[in-house]
Amino acid sequence: MSEKKNKKSSEDSKIDEALESSRRDFLKKVGIVGAASVTGAAAVYSGYRYEKSKSTGDTIKVLTEDNRLVEIPKDQVKDYKPGLKVLQTRGREGINGKRWVMVIDLSRCRNARKCVNACQGAHYLRPYEYHINTLVMQESVNTPAYYMPKTCQHCDNPPCVSVCPVDATFKRQDGIVLIDNERCIGCRFCMAACPYSARMFHWQEPLSKEADKGKEYNIELNVPQKKGTISKCLFSADRLREDVLPYCVSACPNGVFYFGDENENAVTNGTTKETVSLSELLEKNGAYRLMAELGTKPRVYYLPPKNRLFKFEKGAETDYKETT
Amino acid sequence: MKPDKMEESIITSERYIKKIDSVSSDILRNVRINRGFILWMGFLSVALAATLFAYTIQLKEGLIVTGLRDVTSWGIYIANFVFFVATSLVGMLISSVLGLSGAKWIKPIARIAEIIAVAFAAVAGLVIISDMGRPDRLPNVFLFGRVQSPILWDVTVVTTYFFVSLLLWFLPMIPDLAISRSRISDRPKFLIKAYEILSFNWIDHKKQYEILNQAVRVLLILIIPLAFAIHTVTSWLFAVTPRGGWDSSIFGPYFISGAFVSGTSAVIIAMYFFRVNYKLQKYLTEDHFEKIARVLVLVSIIYIYFNINEFLVPGYKLKSIDAVHLKELFSGHYAPLFWSVQLLGLVIPVILLLFRRMRKPFPLLIISGxxxxxxxxxxxxxxxPPQAHPFLPVQNVPAEWLVYKPTLIESAVTTASLILVIMIITILSKLFPVLPIQEIAEEETRAEAEQLNSN
Structure with missing residues (x-):
């Protein structure tokens, strides 16, 4: 009995094997045919698209990085979005051949605070968080009070950069002092060292936490801002890369700011868009730098508040309440 | 320090063996895990957990939960850090400066001083982390560290000082551990095992003493520049900035002299505690308190001298930035605090300690407190205070930014660091002999032998 059963079962398995192998063969064939037809269809389709694009002749001339003029189909043009690595590398290097410089004409400031607002809008700051602030200054009781926009001075001998333990704040070749919010450990030594109180700290979640989601961090804009790190005036390094004047400079309605390149000896007024000689402007107006005696060598020059265009008004200070 | 003939004869004398017996039984009496120890550590752990909860809030919300803002961006965390580094300096003062100059009376105190040094130096590093906006990025200090920054110097020297202090606590204790390992048979097994491992097969051989003494001597010399470095560098965290009140060329010695004051008072408090609680009146005598009180007077007078320099010279010139700061201290917002600290914590203690009665243990304890x-x-x-009045006016900010007030969370996190220090001191002084058994026995035997000889 058992022998019989064994025999039968061995026969069964033989049949099974044969069936199985023929099924495998069949599947193989179907697979090959299927794959071939899909490839073929894809080839035909892409050829069709290529022909179509060729027939419309929709091309565009672009200049490559190595200065070659090439022609490519228009529908293949994509907006270039630099990744974090590119942003970080070029952000640390700065713009070759430039030495950015700012001139602030105190005789024209009337505390409109448009510079402050434009800056806070661009960098997503709360109304009392400043990259630029306008201060009421008075040297002594006998001298007149005046308004003074105060940015980071982008010192050539920056105390903040010296003390930073991790190279999070650094000096670029074009003169700008930047801060890398991806690296800052939040020790605030730079705040302690800065004599101009130019730096702010993100004590809480930045204002734009929700809006910033998914955005690539731009070291030249400090956006997205990051909790527990330092932020400060960047001379709008992102705008300079696009050859546009800084946010504060172009927002001023009263022609207070001049901005330009020391190497070209030319600065442009943000309001009038008039370009003048830097050395002449400084010399004619008796320019000075803030607390020059500290040896910080600021890149921001001030023209004294002589022959002021606007009268000083009392009560210029604003009170703010902390918000989340 | 090769043991000479006389010393060798002391170590092998019968009197010395008996002395070891009596001294070790007095000191090892406290080395035990009893109910008091467990309750005390339990209490500390609960308190630590509660205060660490405050830190988790800070981690989640950011430093906004502290009183710190853009105007005053360094507060009690940094002040506490400076205090911890300062207090830890006393290990060097007692063991090295006094020890190497041949002061024999410091022998029973040296280990207590090293315990204080180890505990405060260990926690100082953690205190700095609690002040960081991004503690998760601590590795950046090692990945991207820049040698120009005094923070790098501070990290390096504080860490080194901690390890050298730990060695200076541990190495001279090896003979004691060998003495103790056979005498703590009724203690928990892990403790006996630990003593066995940590005593490194010490057999009281002459050669072993030679090597040990040499090693300790090298460390005692090495730790002097190291200790000066840790607090000088800590002072430079402030002195390298141009701010009024910090921009001072004597900040290094000013900090060092102040460190000796706080450290000595901490050692006195610990001495009193161990004398009374561990019933060590026989070894921590009134004479020891008398002597350390004199040290306190000396270091306080040096500190007063540096205070006069630090405040009188800028006060005489009154440069505009210094004038604002000094006015705040002398007669402004911080005047009550400033004068009570200078008078109650420095001048009056020195005057009181000129009287013999005040140098008795209990009055000295109160003064040290x-x-x-x-x-x-x-x-x-x-x-x-130097941060409240920077060079340029502070304007257009919320009113509460102008005056720094530490918050409850900040105080809790600071308390956590103090609890940690007390925990470390408790462990080091409860699980290991708090006084050097071998050295005390040797010293007493020698004193007795000398007395016999002179008779």
């Missing part, structure tokens, strides 16, 4: 508390507050005065 005032000195230590004032030392903490002094660090607050050094760190906080």
């Amino acid at each position: 005032f000195v230590l508390m004032a030392s903490w507050l002094k660090r607050f005065i050094i760190v906080v």
Whole structure:
């Protein structure tokens, strides 16, 4: 009995094997045919698209990085979005051949605070968080009070950069002092060292936490801002890369700011868009730098508040309440 | 320090063996895990957990939960850090400066001083982390560290100082562990095992003493520049900035001299505690208190001298930035704090300690308590007020930014660091002999032998 059963079962398995192998063969064939037809269809389709694009002749001339003029189909043009690595590398290097410089004409400031607002809008700051602030200054009781926009001075001998333990704040070749919010450990030594109180700290979640989601961090804009790190005036390094004047400079309605390149000896007024000689402007107006005696060598020059265009008004200070 | 003939004969004498017996039984009596120890550690752990909860809130919400803002961005965390580094310096003062100059009376105190040094130096590093906006990025200090930054110097020297202090606590204790391992048979097994491992097969051989003494001597010399470095560099965290009140060329010695004051008072408090609680009146005698009180007077007078320099010279010139700061201290917002710290914590203690009666253990304890508390507050005065008045006016900010007030969370996190220090001191002094058994026995035997000889 058992022998019989064994025999039968061995026969069964033989049949099974044969069936199985023929099924495998069949599947193989179907697979090959299927794959071939899909490839073929894809080839035909892409050829069709290529022909179509060729027939419309929709091309565009672009200049490559190595200065070659090439022609490519228009529908293949994509907006270039630099990744974090590119942003970080070029952000640390700065713009070759430039030495950015700012001139602030105190005789024209009337505390409109448009510079402050434009800056806070661009960098997503709360109304009392400043990259630029306008201060009421008075040297002594006998001298007149005046308004003074105060940015980071982008010192050539920056105390903040010296003390930073991790190279999070650094000096670029074009003169700008930047801060890398991806690296800052939040020790605030730079705040302690800065004599101009130019730096702010993100004590809480930045204002734009929700809006910033998914955005690539731009070291030249400090956006997205990051909790527990330092932020400060960047001379709008992102705008300079696009050859546009800084946010504060172009927002001023009263022609207070001049901005330009020391190497070209030319600065442009943000309001009038008039370009003048830097050395002449400084010399004619008796320019000075803030607390020059500290040896910080600021890149921001001030023209004294002589022959002021606007009268000083009392009560210029604003009170703010902390918000989340 | 090769043991000479006389010393060798002391170590092998019968009197010395008996002395070891009596001294070790007195000191090892306290080395045990009893109910008091467990309750005390339990209490500390609960308190630590509660205060660490405050830190988790800070981690989640950011430093907004502290009183710190853009105007005063360094507060009690940094002040507490400076205080901890300062207090830890006393290990060097007692063991090295006094020890190497041949002061025999410091022998029973040296280990207590090293315990204080180890505990405060260990926690100082953690205190700095609690002040960081991004503690998760601590590795950046090692990945991207820049040698120009005094923070790098501070990290390096504080870490080194901690390890050298740990060695200076541990190495001289090896003979004691060998003496103890056979005498703590009724203690928990892990403790006996630990003693066995840590005593490194010590057999009281002459050669072993030679090597040990040499090693300890090298460390005692090495730790002097190291200790000066840790607190000088800590002072430079402030002195390298141009701010009024910090921009001072004597900040290094000013900090060092102040450190000796706070450290000495901490050692006195610990001495009193061990004398009474561990019933060590026989070894921590009134004479020891008398002597350390004199040390306190000496270091306080040196500190007063540096205070006069630090405040009188800028006060005489009154440069505009210094004038604002000094006015705040002398007669402004911080005047009550400033004067009570300077008078109650420095001048009056020195005057009181000129009287013999005040140098008795209990009055000295009270005075040291005032000195230590004032030392903490002094660090607050050094760190906080100079930030309130920077060079340029502070305007257009919320009113509460103008005056720094520590919050409850900040105080809790600071308390956590103090609890940690007390925990470390408790462990080091409860699980290991708090006084050097071998050295005391040797010293007493020698004294007795000398007395016999002179008779």
